[in-house]
Amino acid sequence: MYDVIGSRASRAFRVLWLAEEMGIQYTHLAVASGSPEALAANPSGKIPALRDGEAVLTDSTAIMTYLADKHGQFTHAPGTVARARQDALTHQILDEIDGTLWTAARHSFVLPEERRVPAVKDSLKWEYARNIARLSDALAGPFLQGETMTIADILLAHCLIWAGKAGFSDPGEKLNAYLGMMSGRPACQRASALS
Structure with missing residues (x-):
């Protein structure tokens, strides 16, 4: 059994959603960044973390990749063209969408006030709109890779949900339909209901 460490209102939501999709057993420690439990799992205090026996893994994408590879679900096989395309999409989303949203968050409430540049x-909102349009054009449907x-x-x-809450531009009809389909999945609903 796994321990997923981190509150649902963080990138831990991604790990919780995947765990629900996969039907794997886990314990959820709904703790904030910098809490004693987070610091015990990760010396930086950042969340999420995943405890698998004695091993502790950090970073939501690394954790999702580990779980997907280990259980052979929600991923393409390593060494295939489909996996390379999946990894390219993952890195594109991290670089062009997640990174933009995180920078905005840092300059809204994460950094000390005197370090923020509102x-x-x-x-960042202009960059997000440009980047999300490019991803919309690439959406094969119903999922990113068909x-x-x-x-x-x-x-x-998850990034689309975050962007909506942060007041970023509407992603357009195609991605709104995609988000509706994704957020309507029972596993997403179960993860959303966690404390």
């Missing part, structure tokens, strides 16, 4: 958010849902889909859907 004016950067307009530029008929197969992968961890890249969970990553993108």
Whole structure:
């Protein structure tokens, strides 16, 4: 059994969603970044973390990749063209969407107030709109790579939810339909209901 460490209102949601999709047993420690439990799992205090026996893994994407590879679900086989394309999409989402949202969050409430540059958010919103349009054009449907849902889909859907809450631009009809389909999945609903 796994321990998923981190509150649902963080990138831990991605790991919780994947665990629910996979039907694997886990214990959820709904703790905040910097809490004693988070610090015990990760010296930086960042969440999420995953405890698998004696091993502790950090970073939501690394954890999702580990679980998907270990259980052979929501991923393409390593060494295949489909996996390389999945990894390219994952890195594109992390770089162009997640990174933009995280930078905006840092300049909104994460950094000490004297270190924030609120004016950067307009530029980030422009960049997000440009990048999300490119991803929308690439959406094969119903999932990013056609008929197969992968961890890249969970990553993108979580970023779309985050962007909506953060006041970023509407992603357009195609991605709104995609997000509706993804967020309507029973596993996403179960993860959303966790404390």
